[in-house]
Amino acid sequence: MKMEYITLNNGLKIPQIGLGMWDTYDEEAAQAVSTALKLGYRHIDTAMFYKNEAAVGEGIRRSGVPREEITVVTKIWYTDMVQGKVRETFEQSLANLGLDDVDMYLLHWPLNDVAGSWKVLEGLYEEGRVKAIGVCNFQKHHMETLLETAKIKPMVNQIESHPLFTQDELVRYCQEQGITVEVWGPLGQGNDLTNETIINLAEKYGKTPAQIILRWHMQRGVIAIPKSVKEHRMVENASVFDFVLSEEDMAAIYAQNTGITKRGYQPGYEW
Numbered sequence: 001m002k003m004e005y006i007t008l009n010n011g012l013k014i015p016q017i018g019l020g021m022w023d024t025y026d027e028e029a030a031q032a033v034s035t036a037l038k039l040g041y042r043h044i045d046t047a048m049f050y051k052n053e054a055a056v057g058e059g060i061r062r063s064g065v066p067r068e069e070i071t072v073v074t075k076i077w078y079t080d081m082v083q084g085k086v087r088e089t090f091e092q093s094l095a096n097l098g099l100d101d102v103d104m105y106l107l108h109w110p111l112n113d114v115a116g117s118w119k120v121l122e123g124l125y126e127e128g129r130v131k132a133i134g135v136c137n138f139q140k141h142h143m144e145t146l147l148e149t150a151k152i153k154p155m156v157n158q159i160e161s162h163p164l165f166t167q168d169e170l171v172r173y174c175q176e177q178g179i180t181v182e183v184w185g186p187l188g189q190g191n192d193l194t195n196e197t198i199i200n201l202a203e204k205y206g207k208t209p210a211q212i213i214l215r216w217h218m219q220r221g222v223i224a225i226p227k228s229v230k231e232h233r234m235v236e237n238a239s240v241f242d243f244v245l246s247e248e249d250m251a252a253i254y255a256q257n258t259g260i261t262k263r264g265y266q267p268g269y270e271w
């Protein structure tokens with residue numbers, strides 16, 4: 001499987017396509033991870049909130065792929081982002097996964113004690129317990145506030161972004177800051193696959209709608225973590241490095257932005 005890598009602001013290289021793990025559990029999740037790794041995936045995105053860290057760990061062991069080849073990402077849920085709980089939650093994630101370390105540890109939402117939680121992540125990073133640290137769902141104002149007190153700049157911001165909800169200003173802001181954007185819901189949770197422009201481009205390039213969208217993400221310079229538990233879709237979603245979308249077609253996809261997320265909130269929403 002051909003794969004490209006993105007280099008984070010601390011030099012760490014991450015596969016530009018990873019496997020998302022939201023909403024899959026137990027044996028299905030373990031099997032998905034093992035299948036993806038055998039196919040050539042080397043980046044798995046989970047979170048304590050997904051309740052499948054143990055299954056992810058099982059899938060990694062079952063695959064037989066050496067641990068050091070895999071970028072494992074997990075996240076701390078916001079209810080644990082309180083004084084005295086962050087380090088303990090990190091250790092719990094490792095225990096759930098059955099791993100000695102994870103590659104990247106992320107704050108899941110900009111809620112509760114963000115500055116204090118970030119300090120703990122900085123400590124974990126400095127102690128070499130994680131290779132990279134980052135955040136999720138940070139709008140520009142959340143990032144600006146964090147950067148006022150942060151000693152270490154986040155290496156990534158994982159945000160919702162797909163053709164119908166691009167969040168392009170936020171993507172550009174992060175990129176200008178040297179913070180790599182990882183997109184969640186890269187396919188709009190399946191919703192963007194029926195967009196007419198995407199379907200027309202799929203016909204034009206002889207690719208599937210998912211491949212058109214994921215190729216667009218690749219050319220935007222973001223990491224995408226499409227979720228699938230189906231082997232043929234895993235192959236499809238990672239097969240996006242053998243064609244290039246023209247500037248005009250990239251623009252046509254950007255033009256699908258509605259500015260409205262599937263979840264019903266708007267950029268700049270308060271929490």
Ligand SMILES: NC(=O)c1ccc[n+]([C@@H]2O[C@H](COP(=O)([O-])OP(=O)(O)OC[C@H]3O[C@@H](n4cnc5c(N)ncnc54)[C@H](OP(=O)(O)O)[C@@H]3O)[C@@H](O)[C@H]2O)c1
Pocket residue numbers: 019020021022023045046108136137158159183184185186187188189190193210225226227228229230233236237
């Ligand atoms: N940081 C955060 O707050 C946050 C929030 C949400 C998600 N995430 C992460 O981002 C990952 C991806 O986002 P997501 O799972 O919400 O949405 P997504 O990857 O955009 O879409 C996943 C959905 O699309 C289907 N699908 C996948 N590939 C397909 C293809 N080639 N053709 C047709 N359908 C396809 C999947 O079904 P099948 O599995 O049946 O194929 C699933 O229903 C998550 O799994 C999670 O790891 C992070």
